[in-house]
Amino acid sequence: MASKKPQSARKSWWRTGRAWKKIALWTLISGVTVGLLAVIALLIAVYSTRSSLPSYDELKSSPNGQMIRVHAADGTVLVSLGPSYGEWIKYDQIPQAMKDAIIAVEDRRFESHWGVDPVGIARMLWRAKELHDQGRRLQGASTITQQVARTIFLSNKYDVGRKVREGVLALALERKFSKEQILELYLNKVYFGGGAYGIDAASRKFFGHPATSLTLAESAVIAGLVKAPSHYSPTADAEAAVSRASVVIDLMAETGKISRATAAATDPRSVKLAPEPKQNSVRYFTDWALPQLEMLIDESEAPLEVWTTLDLGMQRAADEAIRKNAPGNAQGALISLDRDGAVRAMVGGKDYVASIYNRATQATRQPGSAFKLFVYLAALEAGHKLDDTVVDEPVTINGWTPRNNSGRNSGNVSLRTAFAYSLNTIAAKLGQEVGFGTVASMARRFGITTPINTQPAMVLGTSNVRLIDMTRAFASVGQKGVAVTPYGITRVTANGNVIYQHEVDTSHVLVAPYVAAQMTDLLQTAVATGSGKAAQIGRPVAGKTGTTTANKDGWFVGFSSGLTTGVWMGRDDAKVVPGLQGGTAPARAFAAFMGKAVANRPVEQFETQVTLPEWQLEPEDNAYYAEPDNGMFVDADGNPLPEERQPRSDGAQGQEEQLDEDWIERMTGNRPPAPQPETGRTPPLREGPRQPQTPRPQPQQERGREAPEGF
Known part of the structure; x- marks a missing residue:
């Protein structure tokens, strides 16, 4: 009985062994079958793909992205954006060093594999776990042929499906084209950074000469860029580029492409880089104009x-004018429009490399008295004439009491005189007469796109505006009241065909021609005799200065001979710029x-000859009127600052203990002045005593009944 047990065990083992053999056999058969089916499917996919591949000439011409060349008005190329391709270099014209370098670093078995490198794949899978543990993406093992397939047919999105399609395309490419053709495609189409596609574009960008004359060291630098174009770019990090080129040279020696002696004698540090083109103020203009292409055209592929x-x-x-005249601690901007709105010059700052922020089109700053353009346009449209007599006197509107820069009032003056010497009291009274909402509407009508408050102090330019908008408004006045719309692109062509042509619209009339003519008369006077004297150029000029609280912003906007130019100066942080006034540096x-x-x-x-204001004829009585307009010192609410609080020429302020509290209370309307025979009404504009008494402000509960803030 004891002997049966081992025999039974032997039978059981034998039966189990037979079962495992059957399983192994069927597994083998299934595996082979699946493998054969996979091979058949792969062959079908490869040869099907091969039959649908474009011809070699079609592959050569396929685009890698949209290239944009921007021309100045005279045709000069301002800047080239997007991909750059250079000349197509045929295989036998490509330096052998370049071919050897790229094969050594990117695909050392290029000459022997069928488009996909099994050894490379195995090595990649071997490292898969290590990369996963490090949180890095599984990559690599792409042959040169696979990179060609991805460059021409696929995106850079990383997923398994794309890798499979990439492999099938690579196998198909190898079945249809020779190794020489594939390498030629690769070297002429792969991206090398800096917008350069292909070795010729890269050679011209980095070394300043065609790819046909690349040296070994230069070839190593270019070959090293493929792995990470932005990181190893010589213009971005020369040290990294040299280090990477040294690796390429070592790999060339390791793979037998060059000898060890040649590798040792080749120093990538000896490579001379082409100087980078300087980024000048032209880029302010192109940065503003080019985004408009999305609205103007639909073409997104053709150059x-x-x-x-x-x-x-x-x-x-323009660049020189801003650099030479803007205060050293301040920025400056300038924009110039032709009579049809064409932007002829645009400077957004002193140095584009230091700051790409475009202060001509993006910055919003208070315009000071330059905003009086809209106050007087509204008054002229309402029926005022240039020789109307108005009364320069103390005035309080809803608790706000503006005063003139001179600190004095002069009684009866003409509208022309009030504008020439930028009398704040007259601007306030005009604004109250026509309505502050009407002034805001006029500004909006003339192209001011930023929010405009409708509090009384708005007549002194307390709402933020853009330089391009203010310049546009003055240009419309210069065009006899016809709207001027700034534009920078005249036409766009693709493959020799015009796909966009700008058309100037002169159908929008903003004010009657006689209103624009009267406004031009006032603007001439401001330059000829008022605060804008520094803007004179020996021919008729019409314009206006503007200076904001504590000399933080200086403006001059004007026109002559069909050209309208706006200038702004100030600090980006809105701090005081000692001595800055619209009639000084901006006007110059x-x-x-x-x-x-x-x-x-x-x-x-x-159309109207300049007419001198009455006080210009009496210089002995006019001394204080000729002071540059500084827009009146006001606080954030538009209330005046007393002299003790106003910044001195050194940018400092008076001491707090020197303040005249009685004066502050009276000027802000917090305490009524001594009783006067007059009522609380503001005297009429066109008549009144030469030196009237200060009117009593309205009761506190009646303030704030103007149009709501904002427009």
């Missing part, structure tokens, strides 16, 4: 030629630019 309005001579003059910059910009244009007389 574009964009023709713009920019005048390079004027742009240089305007004159410096316009003197050159209109030099070759005929002198144009305005």
Whole structure:
């Protein structure tokens, strides 16, 4: 009985062994079958893909992205954006060092594999767990052929499906094209950074010469870029580029492409890089104009030629005017529009490299007295004439009591005199007469796109505006009241065909021509005799200065000979700039630019000849009127600051203990002045005593009944 047990065990083991053999056999058969089916499916996929592949000439011409070349008005290329391709270099013209370098670093078994490298795949899978543990993505093992397939047919999105399609395409490419053709495609189409596609574009960008004359060291630098174009770019990090090139040279020696002696004798540090083109103020203009293409055209693939309005001579003059005249601790901006709205020059700051922020189109700052343009336009449209007599006197509106820069009032004056010397009291009274909402509507009508408050102090320019909008408004006045819309792109072509052509619209009339003519008369006077004297250029000029609280912003906007130019200066942090006034540095910059910009244009007389204000004829009585307009010192609410609180020329302020509390209370309306025979009404504009008494402010409960804040 004991002997049966081992025999039974042997039978059981034998039966189990047979079962495992059957399982192994069927597994093998199934595996082979699945493998054969997979191979058949792969062959079908490869040869099906091969039959649908484009011809070699079609592959050569397939785009990698949209290239945009931007031209100035005279046709000069301002900037090239997007991909750059260079010349197509044929296989036998490509330096052997370049071919060897790229094979050594990217695909050392290129000459022997069928499009997919099994050894590379095995090595990648071996490292898969290690990369996963490090939180890094599984990548690599892409042959040169696979990279060609991805570059031409696929995206850079990383997923398993894309890798499978990439492999099938690579196998198909190898079945249809020779190794030489594939390498030629690769070297002429792969991305090397800096917008350069292909070795010729890369060679010209980094070394300043065609790829046909690449040296071994230069070839190593370019070959090293493929792995990480932005990281190893010589212009971005020369040290990293040299280090990577050394790795490439070592790999070339390791794979037998060059000898050890040649590798040792080749120093990537000896490579001379082409100088990077300087980023100048032209980029302020192109950064503003090019985003508009999305609204103007639908083409997103074909290379574009964009023709713009920019005048390079004027742009240089504008850049120089801002650099030379803007205070050292301040920024400056300038924009110049032709009579049809064409932007001829645009400077958004002193240095584009230091700051790409465009202060001509993006910054919103208080315009000070330059905003009085809209106050007087509204008054003229309401029926006022330039010789109307108005009364310069103390005035309180809803608790706000503006005063003139001189600190004095002069009784009966003409509207022309009030504008020439930028009398704040008259602007306030005009605003109250026509309605502050009407003034805001006029500003909006003339192209001011930023919010405009309708509190009384708005007449002194307390609402933030953009320089381009203010310049547009003045240009519309210069065009006899016809709306001027700034534009920078005149036409766009794709493959030689015009796909966009700008058309100027002159159908929008903003004010009657006689209103614009009267406003031009006032603006001439401001330059000829008022605060804008520094803007004179020896021919008729119409314009206006503007200075804000504590000399934080200085403006001058004006026009002559069909060209309208706006200048702003100030600090980005809105701090005080000692001595900055619209009639000083901004007006000088305007004159410096316009003197050159209109030099070759005929002198144009305005419809109305400049008429001197009455006090210009009596200089002995006029001394304090000729002071530069500083827009009146007001606080955040538009209330005046007493002299003790106003910044001195050194940018400091008076001591708090020196304040005249009685004066503050009276000026802000918190305490009524001594009783007067007058009522609390503001005297009429067109008549009144020469030196009236200060009117009593309205009761506190009646304040704030103007149009709601904001417009």
